[in-house]
Amino acid sequence: MKKEEIQALIEKQRLYYLSGETLDVQYRINALKTLKTAILKYEQEIEEALKKDLGKSYFESYMCEVGLSLSEISYMIKHTRSFSKEKRVRTPLAQYVSRSYTKPSPYGVTLIMSPWNYPFMLTIEPLADALAAGNTVILKPSAYSPNTTQIIKKIIDECFDEKYVALVSGGRAENTSLLEGKFDKIFFTGSVSVGKEVMRKASEHLTPVTLELGGKSPCIIDSSANIKLAAKRIVFGKFLNCGQTCVAPDYIYCEESIKDEFLKEVKQQIKKQYGEDPLKNSDYGKIINEKHFLRIVQLINSDKVVYGGNTNKNTLQIEPTVMDHVTWGDAVMQEEIFGPILPVLTYRNLDELIMLLQSKEHPLAFYVFSSKKETIKKLTTTCQFGGGCINDTIIHLANSQMGFGGVGASGMGSYHGKIGFETFSHRKSIVDKKTWLDLPMRYQPYTSLYERMVRFFLK
Structure with a gap:
């Protein structure tokens, strides 16, 4: 895919995200169900692709790739509604009378770059978390596992319009073009050296990153x-x-x-x-x-x-x-x-x-x-x-x-389950202040009475 096509795809997803359709929780759950159904439909082709790319047995492919992916999707289907709810928190007495709460919000247009060693699972699991959180997603699998990339693309194209979820195949040229684009979140799994480059590129747009790297364990x-x-x-x-x-x-x-x-x-x-x-x-x-x-x-x-x-x-x-x-x-x-x-x-x-x-x-x-x-x-x-x-x-x-x-050189951020949902979300902190009472102590002119009141509340 050419650089211009990649940039057009990013903008297409941004327009779709701004339409607000992915904010609907049931829409997200339906997307996850659609993805799960397609994986079950193409299970044999997935395992055949993994056999070609890595020589994996069908047993190991299900145990370590397909099965784990299905498990994560099922978990997100079950819990997305509760994860998406506002969470009320305690309001300090100084802010009386008001309601304080946090509200999870999707980042927007996200990029998921996955490696070749577990090419199916390490693409699908973060995808499930990103969809559950309400984002649009561009997937970029490794060029080293072409057969698995091909079946993932077949599944994605069948399940989703590219304005919602799309897969970009290719090698370094495509990686470079993607990293030059403006995303709202980048999720990368791979080597430390490439992770550093991802972080450098992301810094140009102040894009938050999650890096799943490696190291000598x-x-x-x-x-x-x-x-x-x-x-x-x-x-x-x-x-x-x-x-x-x-x-x-x-x-x-x-x-x-x-x-x-x-x-x-x-x-x-x-x-x-x-x-x-x-x-x-x-x-x-x-x-x-x-x-x-x-x-x-x-x-x-x-x-x-x-x-x-x-x-x-x-x-x-x-x-x-x-x-x-x-x-x-x-x-x-x-x-x-x-x-x-x-x-x-x-x-x-x-x-x-x-x-x-x-x-x-x-x-x-x-x-x-x-x-x-x-x-x-x-x-x-x-x-x-x-x-x-x-x-x-x-x-x-x-x-x-x-x-x-990971931590330090082995990565930053994490995913899976609720933490995966949070990884692809920004949690807004909101105070809903009531209008029927307005405490005067914060306003000028300041007085000794107001100072005593502030000291009473803030200690």
């Missing part, structure tokens, strides 16, 4: 943990979607005394979950493209590999790989891995580990495996991170009752 295991269960859940979270998950455990910090036991259990779990030869497992996916495949392969130090390490360039597959004796000087610790490599480091002193973790950029996710309440409390209180789990991995993002987002 640690997983801490102490000697009190259930090692067998920890290994099982870490292998699931790490190698799901071949490690191409923004909240995957990026690396392990294991208490030194239980490292050997942990590594033994991890190896067994990889075999149990993915088979003796994962590259021949039809349910094991692939790296999105050759560029990312080569980048991940370069992070593997064969001298430190204790399991896996095999690759297939023709199919863009990399085995679940475990590396031991890793240090912060290794290449694998210099960037977010975003692939099926699990580096294992060890620690002896928890306080020293906390100091080290706090010296790093704040991660999107944080995982603790322990049965010690004091250890769990200390880590989750002291360390800064977006969200996480205790004795599990990644499942925190599947709860519409909680916001999902």
Whole structure:
């Protein structure tokens, strides 16, 4: 799509938003119901597209993409009416007699830019939140997952007029043209480097942004943990979607005394979950493209590999790989891995580990495996991170009752459920002052009596 066409589309949506049609709550709910019906109708085509783009099995596609999207839409259908209501708040005595309340209001024309690793879910979930809040939406999926983009476009075109919801496909040229446009809200999921560029462009129009980024998410295991269960859940979270998950455990910090036991259990779990030869497992996916495949392969130090390490360039597959004796000087610790490599480091002193973790950029996710309440409390209180789990991995993002987002370098803002509704809304603060009484103390000429009254009310 040409730059002029993109700008015309933005203006078309702005005119439609100004018509006020999206302000009607039932209109929003009907839009969500229409979207849900279409997703159910095209479920098989969605899963086939995900198979082509990422090699995902149909089971994993439903569990991690289609099912989660349907769950978020269903939640918003159920709660949009209550989320949209005015909320009365207490009025200070100094403002007697009046009614104070907050009123949620949509931002207007919004841009949602989504990544390639969960291309369906990370497009549809923020779309559901934006529609529930009453916005118009332009979607810009990643160019790296073209098959999924194609089916999403088919769904959007069938469900909505482009003046309400539209999808712009393409690559950098389209991204640039979109970011030069004036939006009322931008929601971006992707890398830190691109997130910085989105924020720079948004600043030119003072457009508020929500950034869902990434980072190196640690997983801490102490000697009190259930090692067998920890290994099982870490292998699931790490190698799901071949490690191409923004909240995957990026690396392990294991208490030194239980490292050997942990590594033994991890190896067994990889075999149990993915088979003796994962590259021949039809349910094991692939790296999105050759560029990312080569980048991940370069992070593997064969001298430190204790399991896996095999690759297939023709199919863009990399085995679940475990590396031991890793240090912060290794290449694998210099960037977010975003692939099926699990580096294992060890620690002896928890306080020293906390100091080290706090010296790093704040991660999107944080995982603790322990049965010690004091250890769990200390880590989750002291360390800064977006969200996480205790004795599990990644499942925190599947709860519409909680916001999902990062902090610092891993992002700003969050979404899902009510928090997602608030993310795409501005909450107006309004005082409805009654006319039958007017307290005189705020008006000039000021007197000693009025001063005493002000001091009485404002203290």
